[in-house]
Amino acid sequence: xxxxxxxxxxxxxxxxxxxxxxxxxxxxxxxxxxxxxxxxxxxxxxxxxxxxxxxxxxxxxxxxxxxxxxxxxxxxxxxxxxxxxxxxxxxxxxxxxxxxxxxxxxxxxxxxxxxxxxxxxxxxxxxxxxxxxxxxxxxxxxxxxxxxxxxxxxxxxxxxxxxxxxxxxxxxxxxxxxxxxxxxxxxxxxxxxxxxxxxxxxxxxxxxxxxxxxxxxxxxxxxxxxxxxxxxxxxxxxxxxxxxxxxxxxxxxxxxxxxxxxxxxxxx
Amino acid sequence: xxxxxxxxxxxxxxxxxxxxxxxxxxxxxxxxxxxxxxxxxxxxxxxxxxxxxxxxxxxxxxxxxxxxxxxxxxxxxxxxxxxxxxxxxxxxxxxxxxxxxxxxxxxxxxxxxxxxxxxxxxxxxxxxxxxxxxxxxxxxxxxxxxxxxxxxxxxxxxxxxxxxxxxxxxxxxxxxxxxxxxxxxxxxxxxxxxxxxxxxxxxxxxxxxxxxxxxxxxxxxxxxxxxxxxxxxxxxxxxxxxxxxxxxxxxxxxxxxxxxxxxxxxxx
Numbered sequence: 001x002x003x004x005x006x007x008x009x010x011x012x013x014x015x016x017x018x019x020x021x022x023x024x025x026x027x028x029x030x031x032x033x034x035x036x037x038x039x040x041x042x043x044x045x046x047x048x049x050x051x052x053x054x055x056x057x058x059x060x061x062x063x064x065x066x067x068x069x070x071x072x073x074x075x076x077x078x079x080x081x082x083x084x085x086x087x088x089x090x091x092x093x094x095x096x097x098x099x100x101x102x103x104x105x106x107x108x109x110x111x112x113x114x115x116x117x118x119x120x121x122x123x124x125x126x127x128x129x130x131x132x133x134x135x136x137x138x139x140x141x142x143x144x145x146x147x148x149x150x151x152x153x154x155x156x157x158x159x160x161x162x163x164x165x166x167x168x169x170x171x172x173x174x175x176x177x178x179x180x181x182x183x184x185x186x187x188x189x190x191x192x193x194x195x196x197x198x199x200x201x202x203x204x205x206x207x208x209x210x211x212x213x214x215x216x217x218x219x220x221x222x223x224x225x226x227x228x229x230x231x232x233x234x235x236x237x238x239x240x241x242x243x244x245x246x247x248x249x250x251x252x253x254x255x256x257x258x259x260x261x262x263x264x265x266x267x268x
Numbered sequence: 269x270x271x272x273x274x275x276x277x278x279x280x281x282x283x284x285x286x287x288x289x290x291x292x293x294x295x296x297x298x299x300x301x302x303x304x305x306x307x308x309x310x311x312x313x314x315x316x317x318x319x320x321x322x323x324x325x326x327x328x329x330x331x332x333x334x335x336x337x338x339x340x341x342x343x344x345x346x347x348x349x350x351x352x353x354x355x356x357x358x359x360x361x362x363x364x365x366x367x368x369x370x371x372x373x374x375x376x377x378x379x380x381x382x383x384x385x386x387x388x389x390x391x392x393x394x395x396x397x398x399x400x401x402x403x404x405x406x407x408x409x410x411x412x413x414x415x416x417x418x419x420x421x422x423x424x425x426x427x428x429x430x431x432x433x434x435x436x437x438x439x440x441x442x443x444x445x446x447x448x449x450x451x452x453x454x455x456x457x458x459x460x461x462x463x464x465x466x467x468x469x470x471x472x473x474x475x476x477x478x479x480x481x482x483x484x485x486x487x488x489x490x491x492x493x494x495x496x497x498x499x500x501x502x503x504x505x506x507x508x509x510x511x512x513x514x515x516x517x518x519x520x521x522x523x524x525x526x527x528x529x530x531x532x533x534x535x536x
Binding site: 044047048051052055056063065066068075076154156157186 | 316320422424425
């Protein structure tokens with residue numbers, strides 16, 4: 001299927017195409033207005049520490065739902081969804097090393113696992129666009145560049161490490177509006193964590209994209225300002241440091257699309 | 269000491285008087301602008317389920333901080349505080365039964381315990397007063413009436429039960445403002461959960477106060493509307509249902525006073 005065929009569908013329909021194996025790429029721009037989510041799956045013995053990590057780091061890790069132990073379905077964010085099959089691509093990790101990139105995790109699931117859905121900045125894009133903020137990456141159907149900053153997350157148990165941030169090149173006249181709009185949505189990372197000089201958060205060169213591909217987006221135009229938001233890829237980076245025995249995550253950009261409108265949750 | 273002597277002090281000073289045993293009563297109106305918190309302490313084997321319960325019920329259970337296992341001090345909400353001594357009064361519970369009301373819990377603490385600080389509606393009062401909303405209970409140095417509603421919390425593990433709500437009698441012309449102001453503070457229960465007819469949430473008679481004492485406050489004046497907020501006493505009621513082996517909580521109204529200004533957290 002083509003991206004244009006899926007973009008305007010209801011999340012339930014998109015998930016069903018994904019489940020059938022007909023879409024394996026990123027979900028940016030899909031189901032506008034609906035919350036997209038990062039996925040982190042961990043064994044139950046790490047679940048408490050991870051949830052405390054999220055509580056201490058709500059900007060990179062805004063928790064949307066935690067499943068009951070061993071249960072791969074959801075109670076709140078989507079009906080009839082199965083977290084083992086409804087994301088386009090997954091990564092499977094052992095001791096911080098990616099050991100597989102797979103289209104579903106049916107063979108990896110067990111009744112010892114707990115899934116966490118965390119808000120995703122794809123939904124931030126929608127909020128910004130709706131407020132008239134120009135986003136070049138959205139015009140190009142691309143994802144924002146992501147970097148590993150030198151902002152340290154608050155640790156919890158074995159979970160510790162730097163915050164991953166997304167960068168959006170914003171017209172200088174739309175910076176204030178971008179702060180206002182994203183502040184309204186703490187469930188999808190909320191207000192920016194930095195604006196301006198990338199070196200102040202440890203990013204020496206915007207061309208050195210840490211997650212995803214280097215793109216023309218890393219080149220700022222003269223009237224643009226780089227705006228940085230906490231990114232839900234942070235737990236993946238943190239996992240590299242914590243080296244949990246086992247973990248499943250979404251593949252970057254390939255998110256879980258919920259049935260919940262952004263305006264329904266965590267909005268002021 | 270008299271209430272007036274303590275009201276205007278910094279949280280650190282109030283906690284030190286409390287620790288010395290010089291204040292054993294409610295903390296309503298103390299340290300205006302600083303966040304007050306409910307305390308729940310549980311054994312580590314229940315901590316994950318309880319934290320998921322809080323995640324699913326953010327209005328009654330807005331988590332401010334979770335301590336590391338066995339650690340009675342805080343990293344974020346207050347420096348130099350000891351949760352075992354710095355609240356005016358505690359309740360100790362076994363299997364859902366209150367077995368002691370004590371001035372400190374030094375003898376009850378163990379390295380298996382995890383403490384949760386949850387936002388408290390005493391801080392909501394401050395936000396409302398600052399916005400010019402008349403609160404009769406504050407004028408009388410009393411606490412708002414609290415009731416067990418028929419709104420069911422979302423369950424998690426063994427934790428389930430009805431939501432406790434506080435009722436404030438608000439001038440009918442200040443209802444909109446009250447919604448606006450409290451919506452800004454999700455960390456201290458946020459927007460009201462109900463306005464108007466108490467029977468719609470299972471409260472048949474406002475004189476039948478479930479928590480705390482029956483007071484003149486339960487009598488509404490003709491130009492007043494009852495406004496209901498989720499209450500941080502909810503986990504105590506939920507504990508009665510879950511019957512955990514062991515639990516410590518604050519004594520109603522006798523809160524932990526943090527060093528954090530309400531305007532510093534969870535505010536839009």
